[in-house]
Amino acid sequence: MKQLYRVIWGICFLVGSVGVLERLIVGKKLMNLGSYISWGLWVSLYIYLIGLSSGAYLFSSLVSVFKLKPFEKLRRISLLASLATLLAALLTITLDLGHWERFWYVFTRPTPSSMMSWMVWLYSAYFLLLLFQMFYTFRNSEKKVARLFLIGFPLAMAIPVCGGSLFGVIGARPYWHSAIFPVMFLFEAALSGIALVTLLGVIFGFAKEDKEGAFNILPKLILGLLIANITLESAVMAVPLWGQIAYHIDAVKLVLFGPFWWVFWIAHIGFGTLIPLLLLLQKAHPLRLAWASGLITLTFMSVRLNIVIPALAIPELKGLESAFIEKRLMFSYVPSLHEWQVTLFIASLVIGLFYLGMKLSSVIEMRRGK
Secondary structure (H helix, E strand, O other): OHHHHHHHHHHHHHHHHHHHHHHHHHOOOOOOOOOOOOOOHHHHHHHHHHHHHHHHHHHHHHHHHOOOHHHHHHHHHHHHHHHHHHHHHHHHHHHHOOOHHHOOHHHHOOOOOOHHHHHHHHHHHHHHHHHHHHHHHHOOOHHHHHHHHHHHHHHHHHHHHHHHHHHHOOOOOOOOOOOHHHHHHHHHHHHHHHHHHHHHHHHOOOOOOOOOOHHHHHHHHHHHHHHHHHHHHHHHHHHHHHHOOHHHHHHHHHHHHOOOHHHHHHHHHHHHHHHHHHHHOOOOOHHHHHHHHHHHHHHHHHHHHHHHHHHHOOOOOOOHHHHOOOOOOOOOOOOOHHHHHHHHHHHHHHHHHHHHHHHHHHHHHHHHHO
C-alpha cells in the first residue's frame, strides 16, 4: 500500500511539474486571470496554506508557552507541518507574481502604511523563526526552542490578523471592507491548523498511544473553534444582507446563489461544517476524529476561494461588464488546466516536504539512540 501511495504521489508531482515548467517558460499567459479578476486559484491557495501554517504553529506555541503536556508529542509534527505549508505558500505566491525580480523592493523601499509590506515583513520573520526552531528542535535544545516559542506565539497570532487586515482595509471592495476580517482570519487559521495537526496525529499513530487524553480534548477544541467560525462567518454574510445595500450584498449573493453556489453549500457547509459537526458531537474515536479533522482541513480551501474571488467578480461601475468585450476584461473566472496543474504540484510538494521532514527526524532520533 505504501508503494501505491508513492506511485500516486510521483505521478501527481510529475504532472504538476509540467505546469510549473510552463509557468517558467510562457509566464502567466495560460492563466484565466484578467484585468478585473486579477487574483484567483493561486492566491486563494496561498492564503489557505498560510492559514494552515500559522494555525499549526499557533498550536505548537500554545503547547510550549502554557506547558500543555498532553499535547507535547504533537509539537514536532506541528512544526514540520508549519514549515512545509509555509514553504509551499511562499512558492505559490511567487508563481503568481508578475515580476519576481522586484520582491526585494519591499525591504529596500519600505512603506510602513502598506498592509502588504507588513505582511511580507512578518512572513519573512516567521520563516526565519521556523528555520531556527526546527534546527534547535532536532538538536534537542529545549531551552532555545522554548525561548523561540515565546517570540513565535505573538507572531503566529499577528500573521493571520495581518492577512485579514490586508482585505479588511480595502474600502473599494465592500465585501472585504470589514473590521471582523482580521478576527475571522485568526479563528480560521486556528481551526484549520489544529485540524491538520490532529489529522496527522491520528495518521501517524499518536492517537493509539495516547495515555494523556490529548485526543479526547482535541475533538472538543476543534468543535469549539468550528462553532466560533460558523458564528463569525454568519455575521459576515448576514450583516450586508440585512442592510440591503445593493453593492454591498452583490458579492454575498454571488457566494450563496451564483454559478459556484456548490462551493459554499456543498463543499464548505456540507462537507466542511455539518458532517464534521455530527462526527465531533459523538463519542471521541480516532477514526471519527480523523474524518472530521480531515474534512475541515481539505474543504477549508473553499472558504478561501469564497473570500478572494467573489469580491473581484462584481463590477465597480454599473455597465462595466458590457463596456468592453475581451477575454481579459471579463467578470467571470474559472481556473485553467494549467492553474490546476500547478496547484497539484503545490499539494504534492507539501506532502513531500512533510514526509522528508518526518524521515529526517526519524534518522536523527535513531542516531541519537545509537
